[in-house]
Amino acid sequence: MHVIVVGAGIAGLTAALHARESGHAVTVVTKGRLGDGSTRYAQGGVAGVYGAADSAAQHAADTLVAGADLSDPAAVDVLVTDGAARIAELIARGVAFDRDADGALLLGREAAHSHARIVHAGGDATGAAISQALADAVRRTDTAIVEDAFLLDLLVADGAVRGIRLLIDGVQRQLDADAVVLATGGAGHLYAHTTNPVGITGDGIAAALRAGAAVSDLEFMQFHPTVLAAGPAFLVSEAVRGEGATLIDGTGRRFVFDSHPDGELAPRDVVSRAIARQAVAQGSPVLLDATMLGAEELAQRFPTIDRVTRERGFDWAFEPIPVTPAAHYLMGGIDTDLDGRTTIRGLFAVGETARTGVHGANRLASNSLLEGAVFGARAAAALAAPWPTTRSRPFRSQFTPLPTSARSSNRDRNAEPAEFSRAALQRLMWEQVGLLRTDAGLADALATIRDWRAGVSEPRTLAEHEDLNLLLLAEATAAAALARTASVGAHFRVAEPVEAPGVEAPILETV
Template sequence: MTESFGAAESCVIIGGGLAGLSAALALAPSPVILLSKAAPGLESSSWLAQGGIAAAIGADDDFSLHLADTLTAGDGLCDETAARAILAEGSSAIEDLIRLGVPFDRDGEGRILLGLEAAHSRRRIVHASGDSSGREIMRALARRVGETPSITFVEGTASRLIVEDNRVSGVLVSTRSGPAVIAASRVVIATGGIGGLYKYGTNPAGSFGQGLALAARAGAVMGDLEFVQFHPTALDTASFPLKLISETVRGEGAILVDEAGERFMACQPGAELAPRDVVSRAVWRHMAAGHRVFLDARNVPGLDFARRFPAITGFCHAAGIDPATQLIPIRPAAHYHMGGISVDLRGRSSVEGLWACGEAACTGLHGANRLASNSLLEAAVCGRLVATDIAATPVSRAKGPRNLETAFAPLADQLLDQAPVREILSHAAGVQRDGEGLREAIRALYPLASEPSSSNGAAVAGLMIAVSALRRRESRGAHSRTDFPDKAPSPQRTMLRLDDALADARELVPEMAD
């Protein structure tokens, strides 16, 4: 028996990270149902973020410089119009977060402190409590959500979107008390990324592309799914997710060395502060050659590591490492997805009534390689842009769904599906890729993704990533293929639907057609 709840005029926001909470708060006092598998802010990538928010607010900085750095990092695939519009809101976003109670770090005269990260030409990273920025931002916003009577929190997971004639009319959800239906003509997907699809990742285990699968099954167009950013310096332990050693540590002067003490990136342009894809590939190749790789912050002049990076110090100590006196073992780990549900600047997808924001969305801001700390900025800005558009969108009558009993998939079942996908994608669609490995991945993922089940979201997301990666016959940004090491002369963005991906899989791997 399924339960129905919620008023049809409510907007449903799926996801409790920065993008989802920003949208919910910006919609107040309009009614919002916030659906998340954990309390607002918790178990989100936003909570784990260390680096902070990039915004051109320094005296020596300018929006045009931030835009130039973003376009350079994006390696020819940024949507410049989208990047310009989003980055221009940086100062406004910081002011809005301050109004919501975020305690950004300041100097003795009350000025916001600014940090430096790789591929930024200026110090423009705004932090809160040093390397605990995400936690402090989410605490402030979660507190405001709890104080906002127009926001109703529902603990659960979305199993399927109800779509008729390319129009959203509701959401099927799994809750602690069983399956339920939320009637709604306006739905926002803000479910985060895909790091949980990889053996080594920095996102929560529950971030495995479930939002992408929801939208894909509803017929939405996906964009640039092949571009997965691997952070070069995750703490190399047996835990999952891996703890992140923020890029800010290298911004303060830490270097990369191997077991022999060789600084193997010293001759690279930018050295340790080269773009993330460059650093990740250098680390991966060095490890593939049999070396171990470490971050060395022992001799940085003037750096009080424990005071500057209290969170990193804490989890290093938990792993038996003193970063002030010992090398920190690191490895690349899946960290951020530049691809996602293709949306315009209002956050609208190709399905009427379906918006997306944050990491689950693909606005074109990041191109082929995200510039450090642009992600939280995008989440905050686009959450507000989505809310503005929804507020101006009339509520349409939501139709009742059909055949509900076969449509639900508890989170536990979805997590079981995740395990085999991790091994497949880690092997074939990691830091370095090649055509044969991607074809093998598609052979393994296609049977899982083509099943008529709502518990195979991880396989659906994984298959679409692999197909997109095989279709891009070049190396660009975070997508590196050993069989196509050069860039194509005229880069094109990758757009596809789930049906297209399934058809491409059958065409690319002919034996499946038998």
């Protein structure tokens, strides 16, 4: 069969390689160039089980705890069971994970992990190493590669996907297929402050929504605790805290222990909220203190972070650096079964685009690359299998967007919303649908977004298509957050408005 894979990160490229090796004709479509996307920016590593002191059961237990008991145990079991084979495959494809003098894999620890079980490549350049190896592997096959192509919509007939519609150099093109695998990443650019590279605008999820696919858990956006609060967004890996770095306030006090007994190694949602509250209370960013690790260790273990912090004017071997949370990873997405199948026959979703059930309300650190590899391979293996008539698990919810012509009917204010722009949407999401959420703020955000959707004109440029995708996902996210009245994981409701933490400069790009 002919399979189109949309996206070129670890999930998409793994699916493409496995599909081609199984004899399918494969076309990889990417918005930028092969190897672009979020994977190449991943500083964290790949979680797995590498020794007798650890176990898949313990990795699963840590994942379930971090997910605030909303992870799907069956999906988590698949992740930890299939993980060893996928890591071995990455090594076989040329990913040079860091090793000690005896040749054993170096294992790191990150927040909410009970063991040191994370492998890295190039210190803090794991994603770049994986992206390069997989892109090179794809190029060595006869896989068709379509670059600089924007996904407009899915082609669906009689309940089955038939291909995709693309925008290439301003011209619309149609590609027919027997199956489509969406691996377009998350939607970080819903927010004013994000670690995501430019272009991560939820295109695959939005296209699936328009086609009628089920989505869920969009309210669970993970905010990474530590992004350098100076200049364009630059993530400071959680592995730095895993090695012993601490978070301190302006007086040098380790304030995260006020929120959780594990302090800096508490789940990401807890640490992010603690940082946000402290930053607002003191009127300035909190500080990450890694000076105890020393200049030599920092340069060797975290060469990329070391270089960028110095370029930004900080010597983090001798002084703490300012950090802030930023939107990082979407735990929700297109609902799938354990083989990546969606509610539309022939349509698969993998990686951050999918809601596999692994992450629940809060992703465990370094499970994302593993998830992309595991479920990318499983989706490819399921391509030729008969489409199931029943589901191994029920899909939990489905968002139905209002028609763009429908204006909000419950707006309780005199003034019309500000004129729509991407920046205005990102500010609204950051302030009202961000780290700390209120019922009134969510309702106001949803009404504003619906007004904006009703007033937008037909898109002509790529940027305008991206804006429409962001508006659609913003509506779905705000609606999901408003519907979930209890706080859990990354979704945190407060009674009174809390000022959203700011940073020195708007973060709308990634270094």
